Amino acid sequence: NAGVTQTPKFRVLKTGQSMTLLCAQDMNHEYMYWYRQDPGMGLRLIHYSVGEGTTAKGEVPDGYNVSRLKKQNFLLGLESAAPSQTSVYFCASSPSGAGSEAFFGQGTRLTVV
Amino acid sequence: GQSLEQPSEVTAVEGAIVQINCTYQTSGFYGLSWYQQHDGGAPTFLSYNALDGLEETGRFSSFLSRSDSYGYLLLQELQMKDSASYFCAGFSGNTGKLIFGQGTTLQVKP
Numbered sequence: 001n002a003g004v005t006q007t008p009k010f011r012v013l014k015t016g017q018s019m020t021l022l023c024a025q026d027m028n029h030e031y032m033y034w035y036r037q038d039p040g041m042g043l044r045l046i047h048y049s050v051g052e053g054t055t056a057k058g059e060v061p062d063g064y065n066v067s068r069l070k071k072q073n074f075l076l077g078l079e080s081a082a083p084s085q086t087s088v089y090f091c092a093s094s095p096s097g098a099g100s101e102a103f104f105g106q107g108t109r110l111t112v113v
Numbered sequence: 114g115q116s117l118e119q120p121s122e123v124t125a126v127e128g129a130i131v132q133i134n135c136t137y138q139t140s141g142f143y144g145l146s147w148y149q150q151h152d153g154g155a156p157t158f159l160s161y162n163a164l165d166g167l168e169e170t171g172r173f174s175s176f177l178s179r180s181d182s183y184g185y186l187l188l189q190e191l192q193m194k195d196s197a198s199y200f201c202a203g204f205s206g207n208t209g210k211l212i213f214g215q216g217t218t219l220q221v222k223p
Binding site: 059092103104 | 146155156157161200208
């Protein structure tokens, strides 16, 4: 049972380049989340999804887009990377949201130069 | 808006007891969760309080007071391996958002 898998684990981008981060979960969870973590800032919610085909904005959505075409996958896109998007990105999934344990991937360390 | 506030750092000695507080403002609040994160690794779930009162899981306990919009995580018999960051998180039933506090770094000293 793999749980939550994030791809890639590390990436260096040049300013203006685009990329897609993939999150895959094999637990049939309904809820999926993308967070970014910066020193001293905790985990900030970028976008989230409460089910297949649905997405919604979190606390810091600007500069990012997401898609949830399949229940098991949640993609995070950066159309034109900026140095301010240098961060560690975590994906999480949970069965039903309230009270249920959220399972996290191992993170993607992204540097934009 | 939604927000959760917790202290940035706490220091304690091995074997002691430490309490990490969390105050929150979350619309459609469904309960408070706690997560542990070691050295930037994946956060892991510790506990969840849906109702007022104390929940105990081994050396860790978590408390919630809905009327005070307040909760805490209590760690007993501290061990060096408990040195980590601890996050409170609130789930909004209105939106489905799971929002985290900024995290408390716990340093356990010998």
